Structures are given as C-alpha cells and as structure tokens.
Amino acid sequence: MAGLAETPAPGADPGTGPDTGPGTGPVIAIIGAGIAGLLAAAAVAPHAERVVLLEQDSLPAGAALRRRVPQGGHVHALLDSGLGAIEALLPGFAEAARLAGSLRLPARSGWRFHDGRGWSVPYEGAPAVLSQSRCQLEHLLRIRVLRLANLRLLTGRVVALSRGPDGRIDGLRAQTGEGGPLALTADWVIDASGRGGASAAWLEGCGAPAVPELSHAPHVGYTSLIVPRAEPDAKACAWLRLAQPPATRGLVAAPIEDQAWIVTLTDRFGAVLPTTPEDFAAALRALPDPELSARLTARWPEAGLGPVRRFQIDRVRLRRVGSADLPAGYLPIGDAIATFNPLHAQGMSVAALQAGALGRAMAGLRRSGPGAVQARYLAEAETLARNAWMIGQAVDLAYPRLREGAAPEALRRAQILRAAFATAALRPDMARRVDRALHLLDPFSALWQPAPDLHLSPSSTRSELSHETTDHGAALGSL
Ligand SMILES: Cc1cc2nc3c(=O)[nH]c(=O)nc-3n(C[C@H](O)[C@H](O)[C@H](O)COP(=O)(O)OP(=O)(O)OC[C@H]3O[C@@H](n4cnc5c(N)ncnc54)[C@H](O)[C@@H]3O)c2cc1C
Numbered sequence: 001m002a003g004l005a006e007t008p009a010p011g012a013d014p015g016t017g018p019d020t021g022p023g024t025g026p027v028i029a030i031i032g033a034g035i036a037g038l039l040a041a042a043a044v045a046p047h048a049e050r051v052v053l054l055e056q057d058s059l060p061a062g063a064a065l066r067r068r069v070p071q072g073g074h075v076h077a078l079l080d081s082g083l084g085a086i087e088a089l090l091p092g093f094a095e096a097a098r099l100a101g102s103l104r105l106p107a108r109s110g111w112r113f114h115d116g117r118g119w120s121v122p123y124e125g126a127p128a129v130l131s132q133s134r135c136q137l138e139h140l141l142r143i144r145v146l147r148l149a150n151l152r153l154l155t156g157r158v159v160a161l162s163r164g165p166d167g168r169i170d171g172l173r174a175q176t177g178e179g180g181p182l183a184l185t186a187d188w189v190i191d192a193s194g195r196g197g198a199s200a201a202w203l204e205g206c207g208a209p210a211v212p213e214l215s216h217a218p219h220v221g222y223t224s225l226i227v228p229r230a231e232p233d234a235k236a237c238a239w240l241r242l243a244q245p246p247a248t249r250g251l252v253a254a255p256i257e258d259q260a261w262i263v264t265l266t267d268r269f270g271a272v273l274p275t276t277p278e279d280f281a282a283a284l285r286a287l288p289d290p291e292l293s294a295r296l297t298a299r300w301p302e303a304g305l306g307p308v309r310r311f312q313i314d315r316v317r318l319r320r321v322g323s324a325d326l327p328a329g330y331l332p333i334g335d336a337i338a339t340f341n342p343l344h345a346q347g348m349s350v351a352a353l354q355a356g357a358l359g360r361a362m363a364g365l366r367r368s369g370p371g372a373v374q375a376r377y378l379a380e381a382e383t384l385a386r387n388a389w390m391i392g393q394a395v396d397l398a399y400p401r402l403r404e405g406a407a408p409e410a411l412r413r414a415q416i417l418r419a420a421f422a423t424a425a426l427r428p429d430m431a432r433r434v435d436r437a438l439h440l441l442d443p444f445s446a447l448w449q450p451a452p453d454l455h456l457s458p459s460s461t462r463s464e465l466s467h468e469t470t471d472h473g474a475a476l477g478s479l
C-alpha cells in the first residue's frame with residue numbers, strides 16, 4: 001500500500017471486532033461514512049482482512065449535522081425492513097436506539113397519515129417506523145461500526161479510482177487536508193459516496209463505460225424545523241398529511257429524541273415554502289386540523305427554535321448496476337446506486353438491505369470467487385433499489401404532469417397502487433399488504449400476486465369511498 005497513514009478509528013476497541021487477521025480476507029476500501037458506508041463496513045468486516053473507510057467530512061463526536069450530508073436536517077424515517085437489516089448486521093442496535101430516544105411507531109396507529117378523508121385506521125401487527133433524527137441514527141451506527149477491530153477510518157476526499165493492468169479496480173487516490181495526495185491499494189472498492197459523490201466521473205476517469213440509468217423528476221421541496229414537544233414519548237405519534245393530488249403542500253411531523261418534533265413542510269413543482277420560524281409557525285397554525293396545530297406549537301416558542309432548513313429534490317435516478325459493464329472490484333451501494341423521492345422514506349432502508357446482500361455475497365468469496373461475488377451482489381442491489389424506485393414512482397404518477405412520457409407499465413403500476421391504497425382504507429388485509437410493500441418487506445408485486453379477494457362487506461364500506469373503491473377494485477381485479 002502506498003501512502004495513506006492509517007489512524008485507528010476513535011473509540012477503536014480491539015477486543016470486540018470480528019475474528020479476522022492478516023491473510024484471512026481481502027482489503028476493502030469504502031468511500032463515504034454515511035449510512036450506506038457504515039452499514040457496508042459492518043457487512044464486509046467479518047469477511048475482510050482490513051476495511052479502510054474514507055470520509056471527506058471530519059466526523060462529529062456526537063449526533064450532529066454534517067456539512068456534506070445536508071439532508072440530515074430533515075425528517076428521516078427508517079422503515080421496518082431497514083431496521084431489520086441493520087439489526088441482522090449489528091445485533092442489539094434496535095434496543096440501543098430505543099435507549100437513545102428513538103421511537104418505534106407502528107404504521108397507521110403510531111405513524112398516522114391522513115388520506116384526505118380521514119386519519120389512518122390501525123390494525124394489529126402493522127410494520128413499524130423507527131423515528132429519530134438522521135444525525136442520531138448515523139451517530140448510533142458510527143458508535144458500533146467504528147469499534148470494529150479491523151476497520152480504520154481516514155479523513156480524506158477521494159478524487160479517483162485506480163485500475164490495474166488486468167482492468168480490475170485496485171485502489172483509489174485521495175486528497176487529505178494536511179497530508180496532500182494519497183494512494184490506497186485495495187482488493188475491493190465500495191462506493192458509498194451518496195447523492196453528492198462523483199461516481200460517474202470516477203468510472204469515466206478509469207475508462208469504464210457509463211452506467212445506464214433511469215430518471216424521474218418528482219420536484220419536491222422540503223423545509224424543516226425542530227421544535228420542542230410537550231407529549232411524552234409513550235404518547236407520541238407521527239402525523240403525516242401528505243399532499244393529495246392535485247394539491248401540492250404536505251406536512252410530516254415526527255417525534256424524535258430529546259422530546260422534540262422534527263416538522264417538515266413539503267411542496268411540489270417549485271412552490272414557495274417558509275424560510276423563517278415565524279412563517280413556519282404561521283403555516284402550522286393554518287393547518288386544517290386545529291388539534292394537530294395545537295400539538296405542534298404547544299411549547300412554541302418556549303425553547304429556542306433551530307434554523308429552518310431547505311432541501312430541493314428535482315430529479316432522482318436509478319443506476320442499472322446489475323446490467324452495467326462495471327469494472328471488476330467496484331461495488332456501489334446506497335445513494336451511489338439510486339436516489340429516491342424522500343417522501344417515501346426509502347433511501348436508508350434500501351442501503352441497509354443492500355448491505356445485507358453485500359455481506360451475503362462476500363461470505364461466498366472463497367467458494368465462488370470475486371467475479372461471482374460481484375455479479376451476485378450487483379444484481380441483488382439493483383433489484384432492491386428498483387423495487388423501491390417503482391413504488392415511489394407509482395405514488396408520484398398521481399400527478400398528471402409527471403405522467404407525461406411515463407412508460408405504460410409504470411402508469412399501470414400507479415393505477416394498481418391507487419387501487420390498493422383505496423381498498424386498504426376499508427380492509428385490514430389490504431392495509432397489511434400495502435404497508436408490507438411500502439416498508440420494503442415484500443416486493444411491490446405482492447400487492448397483486450396473488451390477486452386479492454376484493455369482496456367488501458357492507459359494514460366495512462365507507463359510503464364516500466364506495467364508488468372509487470369499485471373502480472379501483474376493477475383495476476386490481478383485472479390483473
Ligand atoms: C430531504 C431528504 C430526506 C430524506 N428522508 C429520508 C427518510 O425519511 N428515510 C430514508 O430512508 N431516507 C431518506 N432520505 C435518503 C437518505 O438520506 C439516503 O438515502 C441515505 O442516507 C443513504 O445515503 P448514503 O449513505 O448512500 O449517502 P450519504 O448520506 O450522502 O453519505 C455519503 C457520504 O460519502 C461522503 N463522500 C462523498 N464523496 C466523497 C469523497 N469523494 N471522498 C470521501 N467521502 C465522500 C460524504 O461526505 C458522505 O458522508 C432522504 C433524503 C433527502 C435528500
């Protein structure tokens with residue numbers, strides 16, 4: 001290895017890492033210590049001799065917002081599948097999160113949403129959302145992952161991948177603040193550089209062909225504020241009033257650690273959102289639901305309010321890594337593969353599921369060889385991202401302007417999803433199917449395979465929904 005002076009990760013504990021040693025596996029470099037990079041490290045460390053994690057930000061000691069992860073100031077929900085995947089990689093994580101103030105909120109009862117007609121109706125055994133700030137979640141992951149005995153954290157900005165004479169990616173080049181240019185040799189490079197990373201430029205720079213991608217333009221604006229919460233954790237639930245097309249304005253209020261709400265106002269297609277706490281307060285007071293307004297502003301402005309933060313997501317993309325001609329030795333994960341409309345809360349969970357797939361693929365390295373490991377992982381990682389992508393796109397296609405140019409099968413899936421949503425309002429069995437798909441516990445296709453029995457008992461039919469449900473029933477039934 002040329003160059004990089006490796007420093008032990010803060011809090012490194014040589015006694016708690018996996019049972020590995022020199023010569024027992026590959027050297028793996030990971031670009032980015034965000035959610036995907038940390039989970040990738042947890043997944044591959046048991047199969048590696050050494051893992052080197054490169055991060056351009058100086059990582060904070062606690063749960064703090066980072067410069068290169070500005071989305072960290074907005075509501076970040078972890079789906080049931082995401083928590084399950086993290087727990088499988090880092091046993092005990094869910095309990096540690098609970099002790100640190102994360103709240104586990106079952107869909108429809110604790111994670112409540114308004115469908116334009118009424119608040120969601122609970123049912124037994126619903127999947128649950130883990131609610132906390134993204135900074136807190138990342139901090140809890142860092143505590144666990146940076147303790148791995150065969151992991152080293154380096155602060156540096158990766159500028160290029162390097163490729164050996166056989167065409168395999170054999171390392172990377174980085175720039176550190178003080179140390180200047182550095183080179184690192186590795187058997188595998190995992191790209192967890194996120195939405196702000198330079199993956200396409202790195203691949204082009206080492207002569208690899210461009211990765212084909214799908215894209216979609218949801219045009220979502222977020223504006224968020226953390227406000228104090230009066231309700232104790234035991235009574236807290238999240239309130240989502242997502243925009244029902246053609247309306248564009250929505251609200252997500254999620255209880256998080258430290259007796260706070262993170263409140264996010266969303267809008268579409270460039271509409272103006274509040275930029276000051278005063279305007280934000282005015283928007284909350286004007287909600288069509290006085291009880292919810294009162295909850296969110298109960299302790300306002302008794303404690304100091306944080307800044308109002310903005311984020312704009314105009315375009316999202318899915319890189320078709322499963323069918324791309326990627327160089328050997330290169331493994332992307334998380335937002336480096338796909339970005340999503342954040343309203344569907346999928347990115348972190350997809351990254352966690354991909355990390356699980358990565359660990360399973362790496363476990364077969366000795367048996368099946370590096371080519372098979374890469375092919376298996378990339379196919380599974382794309383499938384996981386594509387499933388979430390299709391769900392998000394199907395929800396977004398409720399807006400007529402987003403339907404222009406959409407493929408017929410995407411429009412069909414959108415119709416099916418609307419049918420399933422409407423039926424779920426009346427039938428707990430369909431609510432369960434919908435929630436399991438939205439939580440990425442079952443594939444999207446589980447909404448229509450096997451075809452649901454759409455008989456609605458008279459007692460369960462809400463009169464105002466009956467006409468729509470019949471139409472949607474036809475959509476589902478015709479599959
Ligand atoms: C407004 C908003 C709200 C969201 N809400 C949710 C939600 O509710 N639920 C959910 O699951 N997901 C949500 N997401 C998505 C979620 O933030 C990401 O999908 C998830 O964090 C996975 O990100 P990642 O680790 O791949 O990338 P990132 O979090 O972007 O991390 C990438 C890391 O790589 C580092 N890096 C980049 N380039 C280099 C380089 N050259 N050298 C060294 N380091 C580098 C960066 O500094 C960063 O630390 C939201 C996203 C947005 C924008």
